[in-house]
Amino acid sequence: MKYSEYFIPTLRDVPAEAELVSHQLLLRAGFVRKLSAGVYTLLPLGWRVVQKIESVLRDEMDAIACAEMRMPTLHPREMLEETGRWNVDVVYKLQDRREAEFALGFTHEEVMTDIARRDMRSWRDLPRLLYQNQTKFRDEPRPRGGMIRTREFIMFDAYSFDRDEAGMDVSYQKLKGAYDNFFARIQLPVVTAEADGGAIGDLDNHEFMVLSESGEDTILLCPNCGYAANAERCTVLTPESVLSSAPASNGDKPLEMVSTPGARTIDEVAGLLGTSANNLVKTLIYVADGTPVAVLVRGDHEVNEIKLRRLLKAESLGLADSATVERITGAPVGFAGPVGVIGLRLIADNSLLTMRNFIAGANQADAHYVHVNLGRDFSPTEYADIRVAVAKDLCPSCRTEKLEDARGIEVGHIFKLGSKYSAPMGANYTEESGAAKPIQMGSYGIGITRLLAALIENSHDKDGIIWPVAVAPFSVIIVVTYIKDEALVKAGQELHDALRARGVDVLLDDRDERAGIKFKDADLIGIPVRVVIGKGLANGTVEIKVRKNSNSAREAPVAEAANTVVALLSDLS
């Protein structure tokens, strides 16, 4: 491919709209252009990277006999109503001329399950693995970070269909293995973290996370045993000794009310009383399925609403509005406390068990209690793990090391679905015994377009992108330094043809530009190997350089160049 005939609109300046490095580089290097918030065109280079990613994935799917299909983007309302997902808030809805209603596909569980219920009727049809890789549409409340969270994106989605849970577990491991291979091949380090399945499924599920400061999620990692979990999912371990023993009471100071005018937040109260947040107890009033409940956590902790929802088995859960809070506590928001709250379920986080003489709201305006103690001043209805895990918490797996935290970009999420979709949609198969049983399913998604961003966040320098060979838009760029020198042009063309003949994706920079511009662009777009045809040619050599290695430039005989490059690419893969 000749650069002069291709389309790579690079930018010199950083577009003002881009904050993330990946976003800046995707725009500057001419990989994507924005059409609207969260809606992007993939330019030729961006599309090539997507295709490279897909081809590695397809290869891994072939290896486990997972078959590709193409599925509709228009999903009829009736089908989504079968699983209660027509009214999911991110669904784009539209009507046809007969006023029939459709959703733009935001995921494909239902369409897949529909195929299964039609054509997987017998135990002889199972297990089966299928996938599709298409554009999905979600009306995201807030698209962000360039390609990190968009409203229209490419998602690679595999699905497994099994007779029973044991089969589902086998399929799950198969897909997980294939994805592990995939990430290894594209040289993207990922952490496999336990995750919350959200509404997709509450069985086993894992996220593939790329550790990055720009990630949207917090991951907790154990440096000892390798355990990893999304913070929203991570269990907080409380030692048995703490759980079983009653709070000690010697040293308790007398309960005392203090004036805290205007101090509504934890920080304000702590500041006013000259103490730190971990001596405070935060009292939050939630409404679960219409019933108010009080929740207590240490001042420096956050309530984990996922855990709370599970504990309460609640369909809907949210913080009470200020009117409700005032009605229940008799005080404005910010002064709620556990002392004196009656007739309300009072759930305390386990961490309160070790707290003594703490501070809490007094249920009246501008006042807090100090020296509050469990048992004496109030008793929670129950203790439970209801807070968000944080760094320095004990690893719930090996129970010895303290967890560390990191930010992560979720590039993949795999779920055991069980019969969550097959049961309501009637996707049953006939057992050998003649009994009808719901198919046990799994779903395995990888965000392709988000991978573009994650790969760049993970691999770039001040000059631009550094693509791994497996996903680079081109493996090699040949820079002809001066195109008015026919010998240089000829040598560049010959090397280009030789590499192409050997199956190498090669870009020949034959533009009528100064060498400096070509070097800058080559670095910016991140081609892994650069060959410069220039002043060395008089001595029969060309310069070969590896993008990720700034000191790697070396001269090689022009006759050997093709061989050298092919060998180099093999080393880099």
Add this chain to the structure above:
RNA sequence: CGGGGCGUAGCGCAGUUGGUAGCGCGCGACGUUUGGGACGUUGAGGUCGCAGGUUCGAAUCCUGUCGCCCCGACCA
């Protein structure tokens, strides 16, 4: 949806007390240059997001509206 910020040439930005719009880069032409984003000459390119209003006069002041970015909520 709440909070904050920004909409002026393709990109990055300036524009004073309101007086009819400018800089850098990029783009076209010509010449000189040619291994890390060259230089000179010259040229093209903007209903100042949109709609009202105030005013003799609005990029500038007021109201509304649309769009974009960031933080939060949300994230099937």
